[in-house]
Amino acid sequence: xxxxxxxxxxxxQSEFDNAGINHHFIPLIxxxxxxxxxxxxxxxxxxPSAAYPLLNSKFLPLTTTLxxxxxxxxxxxxxxxxxxxxxxxxxxxxxxxxxxLGKYAGKxxxxxxxxxxxxxxQVGCKMGCKFCATGSMGFKSNLSTGEIVEQLVxxxxxxxxxxxxxxxxxxxLNNYSALVEAVRIMxxxxxxxxxxxxxxxxxxxxxxxxxxxxxLPHVNLAVSLHAPVQDIRCQIMPAARAFPLGKLMxxxxxxxxxxxxxxxxxxxxxxxxxxxxxxxxxxxxxxxxLEVVVNLIPFNPVGSTTQFRTTNAAKVKCxxxxxxxxxxxxxxxxxxxxxxxxxxxxxxxVSKQDKMLAENTGLVMDIEDLxx
Ligand code: SAH
Ligand code: SF4
Numbered sequence: 512x513x514x515x516x517x518x519x520x521x522x523x524q525s526e527f528d529n530a531g532i533n534h535h536f537i538p539l540i541x542x543x544x545x546x547x548x549x550x551x552x553x554x555x556x557x558x559p560s561a562a563y564p565l566l567n568s569k570f571l572p573l574t575t576t577l578x579x580x581x582x583x584x585x586x587x588x589x590x591x592x593x594x595x596x597x598x599x600x601x602x603x604x605x606x607x608x609x610x611x612l613g614k615y616a617g618k619x620x621x622x623x624x625x626x627x628x629x630x631x632x633q634v635g636c637k638m639g640c641k642f643c644a645t646g647s648m649g650f651k652s653n654l655s656t657g658e659i660v661e662q663l664v665x666x667x668x669x670x671x672x673x674x675x676x677x678x679x680x681x682x683x684l685n686n687y688s689a690l691v692e693a694v695r696i697m698x699x700x701x702x703x704x705x706x707x708x709x710x711x712x713x714x715x716x717x718x719x720x721x722x723x724x725x726x727l728p729h730v731n732l733a734v735s736l737h738a739p740v741q742d743i744r745c746q747i748m749p750a751a752r753a754f755p756l757g758k759l760m761x762x763x764x765x766x767x768x769x770x771x772x773x774x775x776x777x778x779x780x781x782x783x784x785x786x787x788x789x790x791x792x793x794x795x796x797x798x799x800x801l802e803v804v805v806n807l808i809p810f811n812p813v814g815s816t817t818q819f820r821t822t823n824a825a826k827v828k829c830x831x832x833x834x835x836x837x838x839x840x841x842x843x844x845x846x847x848x849x850x851x852x853x854x855x856x857x858x859x860x861v862s863k864q865d866k867m868l869a870e871n872t873g874l875v876m877d878i879e880d881l882x883x
Contacts, residue, residue: 513596514571516657517544518664520696526569530561542701544572545664575661580669591665595658599651601631601680603662605670627674630662632690633681638714638750640735642779644813645680653686659693663702674708678733684716684723691726706730712777717754720762724770732766733775733806734759738785739793747784756797763801773802779810780822780830791830795838805834808845 515522517540524534536558543555552558552566578592578600589605606627636643637650662679666672675697677683683690690711697704706729713720714735723732738744744751763774776798780786798805807830810821822830827844834840 514574515569516574516655516661517541517566517570517572518657518660518693518696519570519655520692521656523570526565527562530565532559532562532565536562538700540566541696545667545701548573548664548668573661573664574655575658575665577665589669591662591669593662593665595634595654597652599634601634601654601658601662603631603666603679604629605666605672607670624671625673626666626670627676628663628666628672629676629678630659631679631681632659632677632683632686636681637685638682638748640714640737640748640750642747642781642810642813642819647813653689654681656689656692656696659689660696663697673704674710675704676710676712676733678710678712682714682716683711684713684719687719687722691723694727694730710775712775714748714750715754715759715762716750717758717762720759720766721769724766728770729772731772731775733777734763735777735779736794737777737779737781739790739797743785743790747781760797767801773804776803776805777808778805779808780827781810782820782822782826784819786822786826786830788829788833791833792837795834795840798840799838803840805840805842806845807831807842 517523520537523537527534527537539557540555543550547554550572552563552570552572558566574596576594578594580592581590583589587607589607591603591605593601593603595601606629608625608627631654633653634651635648636645638646639649640646663672663675677690694706694709694711696702697709698706706727709727710731710733711723711727712733712735720732723730735748736744737747738751738756741751741756744756766772767774778785778794794805807827809827810819812819812821831842831844834842
């Protein structure tokens with residue numbers, strides 16, 4: 512039988528209930544594991560005696576192993592390749608903002624180092640977006656709550672993580688309960704991340720968006736819109752057929768009415784597909800009654816997606832100007848990072864069983880910048 516991760520909180524809590532063990536020991540165990548990922552349960556001396564046989568027979572401190580770490584020469588980005596108990600791999604990417612020369616005038620950021628972790632929620636993805644490397648893998652499996660949280664545990668040994676974005680492999684809202692439980696753990700001791708520093712990015716799973724606001728208040732929502740009209744969205748994102756643009760916009764209005772939070776909109780700039788001036792106006796009109804920040808993303812070519820090219824810089828500027836000047840929409844352009852290690856949020860693909868890496872990519876820096 513496979514062991515459960517100690518970070519699979521619902522399973523751990525019910526096992527503790529059955530054995531009459533108080534839940535208040537849980538953060539203490541997590542803290543020990545965070546500091547000593549290779550620990551044995553007996554090293555934690557302060558637990559009730561019933562806890563030891565239970566932990567020894569059913570739980571591991573970590574069910575995943577850190578297979579390899581690649582550090583980018585940009586001194587900002589590191590990619591962790593993590594092996595799951597079932598033999599599959601996922602990738603998680605650490606971005607250290609404080610060292611990013613140029614953007615902060617070469618000076619360390621006030622407030623000290625603050626890294627962002629881009630986590631995976633699934634092995635592969637069933638949404639099949641035409642531009643996405645993960646989508647081309649198809650769906651393999653959902654990560655458990657523990658497997659999601661363990662990415663944070665591994666990354667915490669590389670850097671002090673302050674922000675988490677669910678922009679790695681997979682569609683987080685298609686693994687809803689594991690996502691919600693994982694975020695809840697990240698908010699608790701010993702991680703104690705602020706909900707404002709966690710961002711869930713979704714292709715637009717309409718029915719899950721309003722639930723998310725209820726289950727994870729104050730967590731940021733990022734929506735991969737990528738087109739201002741239904742037919743273009745369907746061409747590049749097959750999932751748009753099941754979640755039509757009209758219904759998605761209704762869900763976003765409701766989400767904002769209830770949460771009062773701004774929404775981050777991701778928009779990949781695809782040459783000749785969704786990037787002309789008319790489409791900038793359509794996007795502006797679609798979004799002008801919402802409080803949003805639009806993040807224009809250069810398309811990063813991936814192996815099989817030769818059908819797309821990224822928009823040139825002048826056209827991106829023009830698109831941005833329309834949104835800003837005509838519709839007063841805050842707009843940022845995503846910077847690419849970490850290409851030498853093939854690391855990119857939303858673009859990760861794990862092919863074979865060992866340390867193969869992804870196709871060529873770039874990295875996300877801006878959504879987190881906005882709320883620091
Ligand atoms: N499934 C979720 C989260 C993971 S993808 C989602 O789609 O939102 C994270 C982001 O990376 C998304 O905005 C996605 O559209 C983007 N992305 C995927 N492939 C890309 C590519 N080739 N170039 C640039 N961004 C890409
Ligand atoms: Fe899945 Fe997101 Fe990639 Fe689309 S962009 S295939 S939803 S991971």
